[in-house]
Amino acid sequence: MAEGLTARATAVAILDGVLGEGRMLSDFSGGHLAPADRARALRLAETTLRHLEPADRLLDKHLRKSPPLTVRNTLRLALVERAEGAPAHGTVNAAVEITRQGGKRTAHLTGLVNAVLRALPDDLTLETQKLPRWLRQPLVHAFGRDAVTAIETVHAQEPPLDLTLRPGFPHPDGDLLPTGSLRLRNPGQLSTLPGYAEGGWWVQDAAAALPVKLLQPQPGERILDLCAAPGGKTLQLAASGAQVTALDISAPRMARLQANLARTNLPATLITADALHWQPDAPFDAILLDAPCSATGTIRRHPDLPFVKDGSELPNLTTLQAQLLDRALGWLKPQGRLVFSTCSLLPEEGEAQLAAALTRHPSLTVERPDLPGIDPAWWTPDNALRLRPDHWADRGGMDGFFMARLQRPI
Numbered sequence: 001m002a003e004g005l006t007a008r009a010t011a012v013a014i015l016d017g018v019l020g021e022g023r024m025l026s027d028f029s030g031g032h033l034a035p036a037d038r039a040r041a042l043r044l045a046e047t048t049l050r051h052l053e054p055a056d057r058l059l060d061k062h063l064r065k066s067p068p069l070t071v072r073n074t075l076r077l078a079l080v081e082r083a084e085g086a087p088a089h090g091t092v093n094a095a096v097e098i099t100r101q102g103g104k105r106t107a108h109l110t111g112l113v114n115a116v117l118r119a120l121p122d123d124l125t126l127e128t129q130k131l132p133r134w135l136r137q138p139l140v141h142a143f144g145r146d147a148v149t150a151i152e153t154v155h156a157q158e159p160p161l162d163l164t165l166r167p168g169f170p171h172p173d174g175d176l177l178p179t180g181s182l183r184l185r186n187p188g189q190l191s192t193l194p195g196y197a198e199g200g201w202w203v204q205d206a207a208a209a210l211p212v213k214l215l216q217p218q219p220g221e222r223i224l225d226l227c228a229a230p231g232g233k234t235l236q237l238a239a240s241g242a243q244v245t246a247l248d249i250s251a252p253r254m255a256r257l258q259a260n261l262a263r264t265n266l267p268a269t270l271i272t273a274d275a276l277h278w279q280p281d282a283p284f285d286a287i288l289l290d291a292p293c294s295a296t297g298t299i300r301r302h303p304d305l306p307f308v309k310d311g312s313e314l315p316n317l318t319t320l321q322a323q324l325l326d327r328a329l330g331w332l333k334p335q336g337r338l339v340f341s342t343c344s345l346l347p348e349e350g351e352a353q354l355a356a357a358l359t360r361h362p363s364l365t366v367e368r369p370d371l372p373g374i375d376p377a378w379w380t381p382d383n384a385l386r387l388r389p390d391h392w393a394d395r396g397g398m399d400g401f402f403m404a405r406l407q408r409p410i
C-alpha cells in the first residue's frame with residue numbers, strides 16, 4: 001500500500017464533499033480514522049483548497065478534457081503536495097492507487113493520472129490564489145488592491161495557532177504577541193501541552209481575543225455574552241471575574257461551550273434561546289454581541305469558505321445583525337457599554353453596520369480605550385477596530401475582525 005494512502009484518499013473524499021456537494025470542512029467528523037490520519041487528511045485538504053485555482057491552471061496545461069471531479073481532486077492534491085516539497089514518487093503512486101481504488105468510476109483513468117503527474121516540472125511554484133469575485137470586489141473597494149493582494153498572500157499560508165492565556169497558569173513555550181496572545185508554530189497534540197489539563201489557556205486567534213479586551217470586563221459586573229458559542233469569548237469574560245450570562249440559539253454549540261467551561265473550571269450561566277425573542281430579567285453593565293456573520297475574516301483557517309459560500313446569505317445576516325444590536329442596546333443599564341463584533345472583512349457587516357446603528361441611535365457614543373499592542377492604524381475614523389489577515393503578516397497574520405464599543409447615555 002502506498003505510504004499515507006488512507007489520509008490522502010480521505011483528503012480527496014473531503015475535497016469531493018466541499019467542491020461537489022458544498023459541504024463545509026467543519027462537517028467532516030472522520031471518527032472512524034486514527035487521529036493522525038484524520039489530522040493529516042484535513043491538513044492535506046486545507047492546503048489543497050489554499051492553492052486550488054493555481055493548481056488547476058498548471059493541470060489544465062496537461063489535460064485535453066476535464067476528468068471527473070474526484071480524479072481532478074486527486075490530481076490537485078498530488079500537485080499541491082509536490083509544490084509543498086513532497087517527493088514525486090510517493091505522491092504519484094498514491095494518486096494512481098486512489099484512482100485505481102475508485103473502481104468503475106475512475107480505475108480506467110490511472111494511466112492519465114500517472115502521465116499528467118509525471119509530466120509536471122520538478123520545480124513547481126504556485127501563484128497566489130485570488131478571492132472569489134463576490135468577495136474580492138468589495139474588499140478592493142474598501143481597502144485597495146495592494147491590501148487585498150496582501151490578504152490573499154496570508155490566506156495561502158497555513159496559519160499559526162494562538163492561545164489566550166490565563167494569568168498564573170502554566171502554558172507552553174511560544175511567541176508572546178503584543179496584545180497578549182501566545183502564538184505557536186507547530187503545536188502538535190494540544191491535550192499534551194503544559195496547562196491544558198489545568199484549563200490554563202484555550203485556542204483563540206489573536207484577533208478573536210480583542211472584542212473582550214475592548215469591552216474591558218470588570219470583576220463582579222453583570223455581563224451578557226450574546227451569541228456566545230462555542231465560547232472562546234465567554235471564557236475570557238468569566239476569567240475576568242465578571243458574572244457572565246452566555247446565550248446562543250444553537251444547542252450543539254452550547255454543549256461545546258459547556259465542555260469548554262468544564263475544562264477550564266470557569267463559571268457562567270448558560271441560556272439556549274433565540275436572542276430575537278428572549279428577554280432578560282434585569283439590565284446588564286456590559287454586553288458582548290459577537291454577531292453571526294459571513295466569517296470572511298477566517299478564510300486562512302477555513303479555506304473551504306470561498307468555495308462553499310457565494311455571498312447570497314449576506315442580506316439576511318446584515319438584517320439579523322442590526323436586529324440583534326437594537327435589542328441588545330435596550331438591555332444595557334444607563335452608561336452601560338456594548339461591543340459589537342463580527343469576524344467579517346466586509347464593511348456591510350462592520351463599518352456600515354456601525355454607521356447605521358449610530359443613525360438609528362444618535363445618543364450612543366463610540367468609545368476608544370487604550371489597549372496594549374494595538375497598532376494605531378487599525379482604528380477607523382469612527383473609533384472602531386478594523387483587523388485584517390495581513391496585519392502582522394510577517395508573524396503569520398490574524399483573523400479579519402470588526403469591533404466597536406458603544407456606550408449608552410445616562
Ligand SMILES: C[S@@+](CC[C@H](N)C(=O)[O-])C[C@H]1O[C@@H](n2cnc3c(N)ncnc32)[C@H](O)[C@@H]1O
Nearest residue numbers: 227228229230231232233248249250274275290
Ligand atoms: C460568531 S458566532 C459566535 C462565536 C462566539 N462568540 C465565540 O467567541 O466562540 C455567532 C453565533 O451566533 C449564534 N446565533 C445566530 N443567530 C442567533 C440568534 N437569533 N440568537 C442567538 N444566537 C444566535 C450562532 O449559533 C453562533 O454560535
